[in-house]
Amino acid sequence: MAVYTEVSDDELTRFIASYGLGSLLSYKGIAEGVENTNYLVHATGGTFILTLYEKRVDPKDLPFFLGLMEHLQARGVSCPLPVRDANGNILNELGGRHAALVTFLEGVWPRKPTAEHCLELGRALARMHIAANGFALTRHNALGLSGWRPLYEKFADRCDEILPGLHKLIDKELSDLETQWPKALPEGVIHADLFPDNVFFISNNLSGLIDFYFACNDMLAYDIAVCINAWCFESDYAFNVTKGRALLKGYNAERPLTAAECDAMPILARGAAMRFLLTRSYDWLNTPKNALVARKDPFDYVRRLRFHQNATSISDYGGETPA
Amino acid sequence: MAVYTEVSDDELTRFIASYGLGSLLSYKGIAEGVENTNYLVHATGGTFILTLYEKRVDPKDLPFFLGLMEHLQARGVSCPLPVRDANGNILNELGGRHAALVTFLEGVWPRKPTAEHCLELGRALARMHIAANGFALTRHNALGLSGWRPLYEKFADRCDEILPGLHKLIDKELSDLETQWPKALPEGVIHADLFPDNVFFISNNLSGLIDFYFACNDMLAYDIAVCINAWCFESDYAFNVTKGRALLKGYNAERPLTAAECDAMPILARGAAMRFLLTRSYDWLNTPKNALVARKDPFDYVRRLRFHQNATSISDYGGETPA
Numbered sequence: 001m002a003v004y005t006e007v008s009d010d011e012l013t014r015f016i017a018s019y020g021l022g023s024l025l026s027y028k029g030i031a032e033g034v035e036n037t038n039y040l041v042h043a044t045g046g047t048f049i050l051t052l053y054e055k056r057v058d059p060k061d062l063p064f065f066l067g068l069m070e071h072l073q074a075r076g077v078s079c080p081l082p083v084r085d086a087n088g089n090i091l092n093e094l095g096g097r098h099a100a101l102v103t104f105l106e107g108v109w110p111r112k113p114t115a116e117h118c119l120e121l122g123r124a125l126a127r128m129h130i131a132a133n134g135f136a137l138t139r140h141n142a143l144g145l146s147g148w149r150p151l152y153e154k155f156a157d158r159c160d161e162i163l164p165g166l167h168k169l170i171d172k173e174l175s176d177l178e179t180q181w182p183k184a185l186p187e188g189v190i191h192a193d194l195f196p197d198n199v200f201f202i203s204n205n206l207s208g209l210i211d212f213y214f215a216c217n218d219m220l221a222y223d224i225a226v227c228i229n230a231w232c233f234e235s236d237y238a239f240n241v242t243k244g245r246a247l248l249k250g251y252n253a254e255r256p257l258t259a260a261e262c263d264a265m266p267i268l269a270r271g272a273a274m275r276f277l278l279t280r281s282y283d284w285l286n287t288p289k290n291a292l293v294a295r296k297d298p299f300d301y302v303r304r305l306r307f308h309q310n311a312t313s314i315s316d317y318g319g320e321t322p323a
Numbered sequence: 324m325a326v327y328t329e330v331s332d333d334e335l336t337r338f339i340a341s342y343g344l345g346s347l348l349s350y351k352g353i354a355e356g357v358e359n360t361n362y363l364v365h366a367t368g369g370t371f372i373l374t375l376y377e378k379r380v381d382p383k384d385l386p387f388f389l390g391l392m393e394h395l396q397a398r399g400v401s402c403p404l405p406v407r408d409a410n411g412n413i414l415n416e417l418g419g420r421h422a423a424l425v426t427f428l429e430g431v432w433p434r435k436p437t438a439e440h441c442l443e444l445g446r447a448l449a450r451m452h453i454a455a456n457g458f459a460l461t462r463h464n465a466l467g468l469s470g471w472r473p474l475y476e477k478f479a480d481r482c483d484e485i486l487p488g489l490h491k492l493i494d495k496e497l498s499d500l501e502t503q504w505p506k507a508l509p510e511g512v513i514h515a516d517l518f519p520d521n522v523f524f525i526s527n528n529l530s531g532l533i534d535f536y537f538a539c540n541d542m543l544a545y546d547i548a549v550c551i552n553a554w555c556f557e558s559d560y561a562f563n564v565t566k567g568r569a570l571l572k573g574y575n576a577e578r579p580l581t582a583a584e585c586d587a588m589p590i591l592a593r594g595a596a597m598r599f600l601l602t603r604s605y606d607w608l609n610t611p612k613n614a615l616v617a618r619k620d621p622f623d624y625v626r627r628l629r630f631h632q633n634a635t636s637i638s639d640y641g642g643e644t645p646a
Binding site: 003008009010012013023024025026027028029030031032040042104105106107108109110111112200202203 | 433
């Protein structure tokens with residue numbers, strides 16, 4: 001939630017012109033996105049988001065992220081469309097940063113998601129999974145199973161500063177995940193970070209998906225497990241089964257889950273909770289208390305994890321295993 | 324440069340509807356304005372800036388600021404226009420804050436102002452002064468001559484932490500200003516903070532003025548003195564007389580300065596430099612080093628002040644006293 005890189009009016013005027021988008025009318029740094037600098041740009045040629053990629057993004061991944069958005073848009077998924085400049089380039093440089101311009105997507109993310117939102121979300125997620133089929137590039141999930149233990153080892157010795165007993169809890173859970181993690185589920189390109197702030201609605205209709213900067217290749221059902229964690233718990237940590245049912249119903253309407261995917265949902269949900277518990281714990285210990293970026297409390301994911309540890313089948317999430 | 328107050332989608336949807344502006348399409352917190360929280364709002368009824376007034380703004384002043392923008396717009400000055408809700412109210416409440424919605428003004432502020440920008444600025448400032456004539460409300464300049472010493476006394480004992488010798492410099496200068504400050508110059512409503520980031524251009528044409536939250540009643544020529552300080556010095560602190568000449572030429576073309584105003588320009592410029600030296604010094608000493616808001620260096624105004632102390636007539640700024 002910050003503008004890390006300032007862009008001058010002259011630089012941006014030239015940049016916009018190189019895309020054939022006419023004159024620059026206005027640009028405002030927007031307080032969104034933890035990782036990158038974003039400007040909302042009005043030009044005579046339309047409204048755009050300009051993103052300057054800051055240090056945490058690996059430039060080698062940018063063709064995957066931008067190419068994916070282009071691939072999805074061409075297949076009817078509503079998401080920001082990267083604009084190509086006069087030379088056909090999707091990725092440029094501005095203010096000493098890698099930079100891209102994408103079309104502005106209207107919509108508002110739901111601060112209090114309802115079951116109706118979850119139904120729409122499920123449908124859109126399944127459609128995205130289908131549409132991503134055939135995308136030529138691949139990207140390993142750096143925050144998947146194989147990445148969890150190395151990340152954990154970076155802060156394991158300080159773990160109990162966050163919560164007494166957290167060290168033991170993560171140790172045990174990581175071992176369980178490593179032995180029980182499913183291996184033969186359908187794979188493809190997943191969003192991997194589809195929290196409410198990445199899903200836009202206009203008057204309760206889903207208007208699009210944004211922020212593909214964690215997208216990667218992994219099990220499709222893992223993406224649902226991320227959404228279960230991100231959308232279906234109340235602020236008192238209670239699981240809302242009506243929302244879970246709606247999410248799964250929406251997804252199944254577009255891409256029916258296999259029996260194996262249904263059976264794996266509790267362990268996938270545990271894995272997704274672990275992924276956010278690990279990154280939030282790491283950030284908690286490594287972000288100064290008075291930094292520009294708000295620290296997100298890892299404790300939310302300890303509570304979610306406990307729910308998933310007690311789940312025995314997809315019916316605990318409101319779903320049904322196909323006969 | 325921060326979003327201090329978060330607004331929920333439901334609250335804002337209702338808020339927009341109460342103005343008869345249709346459906347909410349999107350809203351983004353923008354990283355502008357040190358004092359207040361600003362959102363750029365797209366609705367089916369248009370594009371707007373939503374401002375939530377934070378603690379540093381006195382609510383009693385809001386009718387003056389908002390009424391002034393409405394008065395100026397009606398008289399052909401391009402500035403944001405406060406929107407009235409279905410009940411005719413210009414000021415409402417949102418997220419526990421006083422809130423107003425104003426039309427979005429396209430334009431980009433010049434990061435490197437040129438003499439051409441200064442010419443346009445001078446014209447627009449004079450037109451604003453003329454258009455403000457007849458505005459029914461008045462507001463005392465809390466940061467005018469009578470406010471400087473009380474502000475100074477809040478931090479005088481810590482002054483030399485900023486710069487050795489600053490205490491002595493301000494003491495002497497304040498005494499000079501108090502004895503030499505002009506008394507009988509033309510008065511009216513002034514902007515009082517017309518820095519480059521408050522003046523928008525599209526392709527070198529001035530598109531409008533923003534941020535009237537320091538506007539007040541004072542000597543009109545003092546507003547020019549603020550602009551001389553804000554627009555006509557280079558980054559090496561050298562005064563650019565070409566820019567000063569352009570600013571004064573533009574102003575005179577719309578509202579010719581009187582001989583008394585011209586004679587007073589050096590002392591008015593010293594006063595304007597003092598006003599920003601004092602507020603920046605105060606903020607410097609009272610803003611934590613790692614706060615959300617960037618601290619502006621008071622030293623810039625020590626250098627400007629020294630230039631003005633050596634100026635003897637308006638010709639030092641590129642102007643001429645009328646015969």
